[in-house]
Amino acid sequence: MLRVAVPNKGALAGAAAEMLGEAGYRQRHEQRDLTVLDPANDVEFFFLRPKDIPIYVGSGELDLGITGRDLALDSGAPVEELLSLGFGGSTFRYAAPAGHDWKVADLHGKRLATSYPRLVRQDLARHGVEAEVIRLDGAVEISIQLGVADAVADVVGSGRTLRQHNLVAFGDPICVSEAVLVHRAGSEPAKPKSQLVARLQGVVFAQQYMMLDYDCPRTLLEAAIGITPGLESPTVAPLADQDWVAVRAMVPRKDVNRTMDELAEVGAKAILASDIRACRL
Numbered sequence: 001m002l003r004v005a006v007p008n009k010g011a012l013a014g015a016a017a018e019m020l021g022e023a024g025y026r027q028r029h030e031q032r033d034l035t036v037l038d039p040a041n042d043v044e045f046f047f048l049r050p051k052d053i054p055i056y057v058g059s060g061e062l063d064l065g066i067t068g069r070d071l072a073l074d075s076g077a078p079v080e081e082l083l084s085l086g087f088g089g090s091t092f093r094y095a096a097p098a099g100h101d102w103k104v105a106d107l108h109g110k111r112l113a114t115s116y117p118r119l120v121r122q123d124l125a126r127h128g129v130e131a132e133v134i135r136l137d138g139a140v141e142i143s144i145q146l147g148v149a150d151a152v153a154d155v156v157g158s159g160r161t162l163r164q165h166n167l168v169a170f171g172d173p174i175c176v177s178e179a180v181l182v183h184r185a186g187s188e189p190a191k192p193k194s195q196l197v198a199r200l201q202g203v204v205f206a207q208q209y210m211m212l213d214y215d216c217p218r219t220l221l222e223a224a225i226g227i228t229p230g231l232e233s234p235t236v237a238p239l240a241d242q243d244w245v246a247v248r249a250m251v252p253r254k255d256v257n258r259t260m261d262e263l264a265e266v267g268a269k270a271i272l273a274s275d276i277r278a279c280r281l
């Protein structure tokens with residue numbers, strides 16, 4: 001039976017559960033349940049803190065896990081990414097009080113608070129900067145005003161928390177993160193494992209694409225296909241009116257409105273965009 005770690009709470013938990021549900025796996029009904037058995041798919045899910053997941057997967061106790069790239073790197077556990085999941089996007093950055101043009105070199109000799117000490121120490125070493133790293137569990141942005149640190153290194157999502165505490169981010173992002181599916185580095189892609197990977201890949205892909213359907217005069221088909229080449233090639237079907245065809249193609253979600261504008265401009269009609277729930281490519 002495949003054993004899979006899933007975040008039990010926090011920023012990644014909701015979207016991870018939703019994605020597994022969309023991929024056809026059994027959901028937990030009680031927020032406090034720590035395991036869920038899915039005999040139909042021969043999988044057992046373990047609901048764990050995202051920070052601990054790389055440790056369980058890296059040790060080989062669990063086969064797969066969903067966690068943040070930043071957490072996986074900070075753990076130092078021997079895990080590797082199988083798939084980027086497209087949610088939980090953040091950057092991990094240095095930040096310090098606004099009003100000064102901070103450089104990473106300015107951290108030399110300073111106190112730096114973070115929940116990701118390994119990631120930070122590695123980055124400081126890369127910059128040849130020696131700073132005192134103070135490990136905090138959370139709410140790191142407040143540590144400067146409370147007097148325990150001069151600067152921080154923390155997760156930035158919208159940037160709202162930094163602004164609230166009058167901090168500015170500086171230097172290149174230490175890590176550009178999102179939720180990822182990991183396995184133990186170098187482990188074999190056993191079959192049930194690769195089936196779960198393929199299912200999740202299908203959901204990630206479905207979320208990034210939309211299906212476009214439209215009617216097009218035959219004479220304009222070439223131009224329309226140039227706008228919606230699809231993945232392999234678009235489906236073209238005859239209409240009752242011999243001069244028209246129906247076209248169906250997948251398009252990147254982020255481009256869908258611009259693509260619809262372009263199709264309308266070349267003369268396509270009845271352009272419909274619909275969501276794709278899941279797919280196998």
Ligand SMILES: Nc1ncnc2c1ncn2[C@@H]1O[C@H](COP(=O)(O)OP(=O)(O)OP(=O)(O)O)[C@@H](O)[C@H]1O
Nearest residue numbers: 009010011012051068069088089090138155157177
């Ligand atoms: N505001 C945010 N926006 C986007 N991603 C975030 C945000 N906060 C955390 N993350 C991502 O979520 C993961 C950490 O999740 P979470 O914050 O739930 O864990 P935690 O900090 O260990 O737990 P908790 O916050 O519940 O104490 C990291 O990969 C991080 O990059």
Ligand SMILES: O=P(O)(O)OC[C@H]1O[C@H](OP(=O)(O)OP(=O)(O)O)[C@H](O)[C@@H]1O
Nearest residue numbers: 138139140155156157158159160161162
């Ligand atoms: O840029 P923003 O959108 O404001 O998000 C960033 C904040 O979100 C996370 O905190 P979380 O809620 O996980 O609390 P924590 O600090 O206790 O981990 C992160 O640690 C930052 O504090």
Ligand SMILES: [Mg+2]
Nearest residue numbers: 010011138155
């Ligand atoms: Mg957090």
